[in-house]
Amino acid sequence: xxxxxxxxxxxxLFSSSTLLLMVGLFYKKINIINLLSFVLLALTAVxxxxxxxxxxxxxxxxxxxxxxxxxxxILLGSASTLLMFSPSxxxxxxxxxxxxxxxxxxxxxxxxxxxxxxxxxxxxGLELQSLSLYVLASLNRNSxxxxxxxxxYFILGALSSGLLLFGISYIYGFTGNTNFSxxxxxxxxxxxxxxxxxxxxxxxxxxxxSAVPFHMWTPDVYQGAPTPVTGFFALAPKIAAVALFxxxxxxxxxETATDWQQIIIFLSIASMIFAAFAAIAQSNIxxxxxxxxxxxxxxxxxGLACFNFEGVQSxxxxxxxxxxxxxxxxxxxxxxxxxxxxxENISDLAGLYKYNPFYAILIAxxxxxxxxxxxxxxxxxxxxxxxxxxxxxxxLLAIVGILASVVSAFYYLRIVKIIYFEEPSEKFDxxxxxxxxxxxxxxxxxxxxxxVFPSPIINIGNYAxxxxx
Amino acid sequence: xxxxxxxxxxxxxxxxxxLLLTFISSNSENDSNLKQTALWVxxxxxxxxxxxLFNFDQSNPNFQFEEKYFWLGDTISYHVGIDxxxxxxxxxxxxxxxxxxxxxxxxxxxxMKEYLIAFLALEVFMIGVFISMDLILFYLxxxxxxxxxxxxxxxxxxxxxxxxxxxxxxxxxxGSVFMLLAVIFxxxxxxxxxxxxxxxxxxNYDTQIILWLAFFASFVVKIPMWPFHTWLPDAHVExxxxxxxxxxxxxxxxxxxxxxxxxxxxFPDASHYFAPMIYTLxxxxxxxxxxxxxxxxxxxxxxxxxxxxxxxxxTLGIFTFTIQGIEGAIIQMISHGIVSAALFLCVGVVYDRLxxxxxxxxxxxxxxxxxxxFSFMIFILASLGLPGTSxxxxxxxxxxxxxxVNTYFALFATTGVVLAATYSLWLYRKIIFxxxxxxxLKDILDLSSREILIFVPLVVLTILIGIYPIxxxxxxxxxxxxxxxxxNGKMK
Numbered sequence: 001x002x003x004x005x006x007x008x009x010x011x012x013l014f015s016s017s018t019l020l021l022m023v024g025l026f027y028k029k030i031n032i033i034n035l036l037s038f039v040l041l042a043l044t045a046v047x048x049x050x051x052x053x054x055x056x057x058x059x060x061x062x063x064x065x066x067x068x069x070x071x072x073x074i075l076l077g078s079a080s081t082l083l084m085f086s087p088s089x090x091x092x093x094x095x096x097x098x099x100x101x102x103x104x105x106x107x108x109x110x111x112x113x114x115x116x117x118x119x120x121x122x123x124x125g126l127e128l129q130s131l132s133l134y135v136l137a138s139l140n141r142n143s144x145x146x147x148x149x150x151x152x153y154f155i156l157g158a159l160s161s162g163l164l165l166f167g168i169s170y171i172y173g174f175t176g177n178t179n180f181s182x183x184x185x186x187x188x189x190x191x192x193x194x195x196x197x198x199x200x201x202x203x204x205x206x207x208x209x210s211a212v213p214f215h216m217w218t219p220d221v222y223q224g225a226p227t228p229v230t231g232f233f234a235l236a237p238k239i240a241a242v243a244l245f246x247x248x249x250x251x252x253x254x255e256t257a258t259d260w261q262q263i264i265i266f267l268s269i270a271s272m273i274f275a276a277f278a279a280i281a282q283s284n285i286x287x288x289x290x291x292x293x294x295x296x297x298x299x300x301x302x303g304l305a306c307f308n309f310e311g312v313q314s315x316x317x318x319x320x321x322x323x324x325x326x327x328x329x330x331x332x333x334x335x336x337x338x339x340x341x342x343x344e345n346i347s348d349l350a351g352l353y354k355y356n357p358f359y360a361i362l363i364a365x366x367x368x369x370x371x372x373x374x375x376x377x378x379x380x381x382x383x384x385x386x387x388x389x390x391x392x393x394x395x396l397l398a399i400v401g402i403l404a405s406v407v408s409a410f411y412y413l414r415i416v417k418i419i420y421f422e423e424p425s426e427k428f429d430x431x432x433x434x435x436x437x438x439x440x441x442x443x444x445x446x447x448x449x450x451x452v453f454p455s456p457i458i459n460i461g462n463y464a465x466x467x468x469x
Numbered sequence: 470x471x472x473x474x475x476x477x478x479x480x481x482x483x484x485x486x487x488l489l490l491t492f493i494s495s496n497s498e499n500d501s502n503l504k505q506t507a508l509w510v511x512x513x514x515x516x517x518x519x520x521x522l523f524n525f526d527q528s529n530p531n532f533q534f535e536e537k538y539f540w541l542g543d544t545i546s547y548h549v550g551i552d553x554x555x556x557x558x559x560x561x562x563x564x565x566x567x568x569x570x571x572x573x574x575x576x577x578x579x580x581m582k583e584y585l586i587a588f589l590a591l592e593v594f595m596i597g598v599f600i601s602m603d604l605i606l607f608y609l610x611x612x613x614x615x616x617x618x619x620x621x622x623x624x625x626x627x628x629x630x631x632x633x634x635x636x637x638x639x640x641x642x643x644g645s646v647f648m649l650l651a652v653i654f655x656x657x658x659x660x661x662x663x664x665x666x667x668x669x670x671x672x673n674y675d676t677q678i679i680l681w682l683a684f685f686a687s688f689v690v691k692i693p694m695w696p697f698h699t700w701l702p703d704a705h706v707e708x709x710x711x712x713x714x715x716x717x718x719x720x721x722x723x724x725x726x727x728x729x730x731x732x733x734x735x736f737p738d739a740s741h742y743f744a745p746m747i748y749t750l751x752x753x754x755x756x757x758x759x760x761x762x763x764x765x766x767x768x769x770x771x772x773x774x775x776x777x778x779x780x781x782x783x784t785l786g787i788f789t790f791t792i793q794g795i796e797g798a799i800i801q802m803i804s805h806g807i808v809s810a811a812l813f814l815c816v817g818v819v820y821d822r823l824x825x826x827x828x829x830x831x832x833x834x835x836x837x838x839x840x841x842x843f844s845f846m847i848f849i850l851a852s853l854g855l856p857g858t859s860x861x862x863x864x865x866x867x868x869x870x871x872x873x874v875n876t877y878f879a880l881f882a883t884t885g886v887v888l889a890a891t892y893s894l895w896l897y898r899k900i901i902f903x904x905x906x907x908x909x910l911k912d913i914l915d916l917s918s919r920e921i922l923i924f925v926p927l928v929v930l931t932i933l934i935g936i937y938p939i940x941x942x943x944x945x946x947x948x949x950x951x952x953x954x955x956x957n958g959k960m961k
Contacts, residue, residue, distance in 0.1 A: 357583055368616055373642075374609040380541075383605075383649070390653045398653075402646040409642055413619070413635065421623045421631050451609065454541050 006056040006063050009047040009071070010111055016040050017104035024097040031086060037100035038082045041107065045075040048111075059179050060118030066467035069316060069460060070114045070243040073323055077235030078107040080327050080439055084228040087433035088334050091342060092226045093140045102139075103232065106132035110240035117251065119168045119178040122244060126164070126208070130157050133237060137225040149224025156217045160207035167200025171252075180251035189256055198253060202263050205248065208241035211301060212270035215294050222290035227342065230286050231330035234293050239319050242300055246315070250307065250468050257307045264305040265397055271298030272404035279411045285333055285346050288411065289326075292370060295408055296322050302385050302401055306392040312465035313458075314384035320457050321369075321381040321450070328366045328443035331436045332359070337429045346415055351424025359431060362444040364416045369447045371412040372405050377450035384461070474536050475524075476549045476600050479517055479559070483589040483596075486510030490586050500581040504574055507585040511567040511592065518563040525556055530947035532602060532665060541605065544661045548602040553948030554729055554799065555599040557941065558722055561806045562595045564926075565718045569711035571923050572814055576710060576821050577625055584625060587617040588711070595719045599726060604652045604662040611687075611723060612645055618712070618720070626707040633700075633707035640700040644690030651683035655735075667735055671959050674738050681739035684732050692724035694784060695754040698777045705773035706826070710817030713769060717776050718810035722802045725783045729795060729952065733787060737956040740788060747788040748871075748878045754781035755885035762892040768816045768826045771896055772809060775852060778885060779805045785882060786867035789874045790956055795949045796942060797866025803941070804851065804859035804934060811848045811927040815841070818920055819900075822913050828896065833905030838915040842901045844924045849897045851931045853890040859934035 004011060017040060024033050048071045053064045082100055089095045109129030116122040134157060138150020168178070174193040177183050187194055207214040222230050249260055275295030282288040300322070303315030336343045353360030369378035382405060389398040431437060450457070486507060493502050526533060532550035540547040551559065569588060577584050594617070597610030615638055623634040656662045659670050672680065690697045701721075705713045733740045755778045762774035779801065786798035818841060819834070820826055835842040851858035854865075864886060872879040905911065916924065934941055 353580075353583070357580070361583075364620075365616075373616060374612045379609070379612075383653075386650065387653050387656070390650065391657050398650055402650055403643075406639065406643045406646055410635070410639060413638060416619075417623065417631060417635070420620060455539070458542060 003056055006054050007061060009044045009051065010108060012047055013040060013044045013104060013108045017101050021101050024101065028097060030089065030095060030097045033097045034082055034086050034100045037104050038079055040104060041075050041079045045072050048072055059181055060121045061115050062117040063115060064467045066464045067115045069464040070239060071111050073239050073319060074107055074110045074236045077239065077323055078103050080235060081228055081232040083435040083439055084231050084331060084334050087436055088228055091340060093142050094226045099139065102132045102136050107236065110236060113240045113244045117180045119171065122248065123168065127161065129237060129240065130161065136229045136232065137221055139229060140226045145224040146226060149221045153217055153221045160204045163200050164204025167197045167204060170197030170200065180248065183252040184254060195259065198260055199263065201248065202260065205241060205245045206267050209238055209245060209297050210294055211267040211297050212274040212294060218294055219287050219290040223284055223287040227286065227334055234289060234326045234330060235323055238293065238297065239323065242319065246304055261305050261307065264301050268298045268301035268305060268397060269400050271295065271301065272401055276404040276407035279408065283346055284344050286344055288346065289329060299382060299385050299401060302389050302397050305394060305397065306388045308388065308392055309465050309469040310388035310391050312468055313461040314388040316461040316464045317384045317457055318381040320460065321377045324443045324446045325366055325369055325378060327439055328447055331439040332363050335431045335433060335436050338426055346418055348425065349415065349418050350422040352419045354424045355427050360419050364419055365448055366444060367412040367415050371409040375451040377447045380450060380454060475517065475521055476534050476551060477536055479514060479596055480593055482510060482514045482517065483592045486589045487586050490582055503581050503585055507589060508567055508570050510589065511570055515563040515567055518560045521551065522556060522560055527943055528947060530951035545605050546603060547606060548663060549600040550602045551600055553945050555726065557799065557803050557944060558599045558726060559596055561803055562592060562719050565714060565810055566592045568923055569714050571919065572817060573711045574919060576817065580624065587621050591617040591715060598723050602664045604664060604667065608649055608652055615641060621712045622704060622708045625709040630707040633703040636700045637704040640690055644687045647683040648687035651680045655680065668955060672736060677736040677739035678742065681732060681736040681743060684727065688724035688727045692721055692780050692784065693777060694750050695757055695777065701777060702770045702773040706767060706769045710813060713813040714810040717813060718806040721776060721780055722806060725798060725802050728784065728787045733790065734952050734955050737959045744788045747784055751781040751785040752878060752881045754778060755882060756888065759885055759888035759892060766828055768828055768896065771892060772812045772816065775889065775892065776809050778889060782864055782867045785871050789870040790953065791870040791873060792949055792953055793866045794870030795952060796945050797863050797870060799945050800938065800941060801863025801867060804863050807927055807930050808848050808851045808860055812852060814923060815845045815848060818916065823909060828899050831900040832903040832907060833910065835901045836905045837910065837913050840916045840921065844928055845901060846897065847928050847931055849893045853893040854886055857935045859931045861935055862938045
């Protein structure tokens with residue numbers, strides 16, 4: 001094994017999902033394929049957990065506490081997507097066995113992204129992920145919206161990859177290196193060309209995390225893509241892109257933090273403010289979640305901008321809580337059905353609590369949590385983010401963030417209002433999908449009870465943050 | 470007694486009640502099981518709080534019944550305790566919740582289960598605020614109460630409930646978030662968020678000013694002071710009766726408590742610097758809102774505006790930095806908690822019968838409802854501060870303290886007392902006296918036994934505190950004195 005030991009989980013996931021692809025060609029039981037993919041992801045997660053921390057392939061690939069934590073989170077998000085896929089596949093014309101396999105490949109791409117310590121491996125991972133995502137977005141070939149979202153995502157994604165490559169070429173040109181660790185020791189702090197390179201790479205990555213002003217694709221893609229895919233977009237790729245963003249900036253440009261901090265601060269403020277106001281007028285819940293995710297990225301970027309231990313810790317905590325909250329919301333969105341037809345309008349939720357008070361309170365609490373109201377989990381995410389911002393004297397970010405959170409509370413409250421204060425419309429079908437219920441209940445329980453046992457997640461944050469500081 | 474984590478039990482009992490309620494099946498016709506469960510749970514909690522009260526060492530000014538458990542990392546812990554300033558608020562909370570539940574027996578017509586759950590959840594948060602000895606924990610409870618209150622007003626409220634509940638929620642949230650930043654800043658500055666440590670810590674002058682303003686932003690909305698009071702009349706008018714009772718009885722006190730506990734003790738220099746502003750705002754609140762109360766046509770709105778005026782006395786008292794001022798403010802808050810709660814219940818009684826709160830629609834009720842008229846009178850008199858009622862003690866102490874600080878402010882504040890008498894008596898005359906000429910009033914019924922059961926303890930307390938306030942003052946005194954000592958120690 002030797003050198004290959006450090007990419008064992010990736011090799012395992014790659015070879016077994018390729019195998020699964022061939023199996024699927026002849027053995028068309030989608031449920032089984034889905035289940036096998038789920039098992040694959042779980043096994044990969046186990047392999048990731050037991051990996052030793054090390055570098056390899058000329059330092060272009062790294063395994064450390066940070067990458068392990070993020071990878072497990074990504075695999076968790078992907079596995080949740082598979083659980084969302086199985087009950088919904090027949091209704092939205094994505095009843096094909098490639099779905100779980102594409103999810104596996106996307107996860108593989110993300111794992112490479114998270115572990116990459118080199119501009120080249122970074123780009124490989126990013127493209128593997130992106131190509132899988134383009135296909136996933138347009139998976140429902142009969143739907144105009146889905147195809148449109150795929151095309152939009154592809155065109156804008158290709159553009160951003162172009163920006164990224166352009167930036168990479170500058171960085172390589174002005175440092176002579178592609179390796180993060182080498183860049184950090186060889187670069188010239190006053191080099192203007194290098195700065196241009198950083199700006200372009202940041203723009204490319206900002207596109208991937210959908211930070212304002214590179215967010216344009218997000219609402220359309222979220223709305224157009226089949227709902228399980230939307231769920232996937234909200235769960236995994238964002239986490240991977242944020243992790244990559246973090247490693248790229250911290251490992252290679254730690255010395256000139258003040259330069260790129262300005263970029264991140266701008267992206268963060270723009271995202272928080274824009275999302276808070278733009279989401280108010282939305283009527284489609286998937287679109288609303290797209291704006292909501294833009295807003296959350298704004299908060300996550302605060303952690304990124306801090307460039308200290310607390311920053312990374314809070315970022316990890318926020319990502320975990322964000323993942324859980326989104327699992328809760330999206331598994332619920334997938335249960336919103338009337339006569340086997342999916343409902344996506346917020347107004348469809350009207351009066352839910354009159355005929356189903358239990359689900360109503362859980363989804364309402366998820367909304368309060370997304371708004372960051374204590375004592376729910378979302379509050380602690382924001383709390384740690386603001387802790388790190390204040391520690392690092394980023395008061396402007398903290399104040400803007402806190403005001404944006406008040407504005408954004410409005411649109412989350414609007415959903416609560418529709419659920420609770422409006423007269424019921426037609427009832428939803430029974431919420432009887434066991435896998436969705438499982439996801440919904442577990443994630444809701446974490447959201448509500450987080451404040452009772454906060455230490456595990458906080459310890460994970462500490463564990464991962466130790467990598468950098 | 471000390472081994473028993475009694476304060477945590479105080480928090481846990483309503484939570485257990487919530488779980489019980491969740492598993493009690495009910496339909497819309499038969500929800501007496503639910504009501505009984507909630508009532509007994511909240512009553513049990515009241516009894517537990519009395520146990521705390523009787524085991525409370527009055528001579529000890531420090532925190533008692535302390536419990537400390539590992540929570541968020543090493544420096545932020547689940548730390549609760551109680552002292553002379555907070556204990557009465559805890560008892561007031563546990564006292565009012567069963568009354569609220571009893572008062573909601575007939576006027577909540579749907580979703581009784583959710584309603585009761587929301588109330589018990591609210592109780593947890595309210596108690597939590599007063600017993601927290603960690604600022605982060607305090608903030609958690611302080612803000613968390615918004616969720617049940619938002620739902621109570623929004624679901625069971627009146628016609629404009631959605632507007633009111635959004636206004637309430639966003640106003641208070643916008644104020645509170647600055648406090649969160651201040652709390653975080655203090656955490657990094659001192660290295661802990663433990664309240665006892667922070668009480669002893671001396672911040673430098675400029676820091677104090679900023680932190681004071683951040684806390685002020687939160688409390689000024691919550692208490693509320695003029696000109697940030699506009700959410701209060703809306704929320705009061707639209708909330709169901711019990712919601713108004715809790716809002717006036719407890720929620721407004723959170724901010725008064727916060728001023729005493731945090732603003733003046735942790736930032737004494739800034740508090741002295743801003744005291745004239747507080748006086749001015751309080752005086753404006755007292756006079757201005759009293760005048761507004763005079764022209765109200767809606768009973769609840771009138772009482773809501775009178776609440777703002779009464780809370781003006783509270784802030785006046787707190788920022789005199791004298792023992793009388795602080796004691797007066799606390800007594801005034803306790804008294805207002807009882808009296809305004811009772812007044813809202815009085816409105817609720819006639820509202821249940823006629824479904825209108827318009828003052829014009831009533832008149833001559835004394836002919837049909839003698840018991841009601843009597844209890845209403847007691848509370849009206851207490852509200853205007855008649856000697857012999859609880860309202861007098863607080864207002865008198867506050868006026869005494871403000872007189873020692875500044876005669877002009879005292880003069881203006883005293884006119885507020887006169888104005889209070891004007892609008893209160895006007896309200897009483899309009900509703901209770903006069904000829905009973907309106908047709909739908911002719912067969913109105915007097916208080917039922919359930920309603921009498923609600924009013925008796927309130928009447929007794931109002932008069933008891935008014936005639937013999939010494940036991941209450943004895944509980945408050947040592948901790949208030951300690952607060953003054955801390956302030957004076959830091960000012961040197």
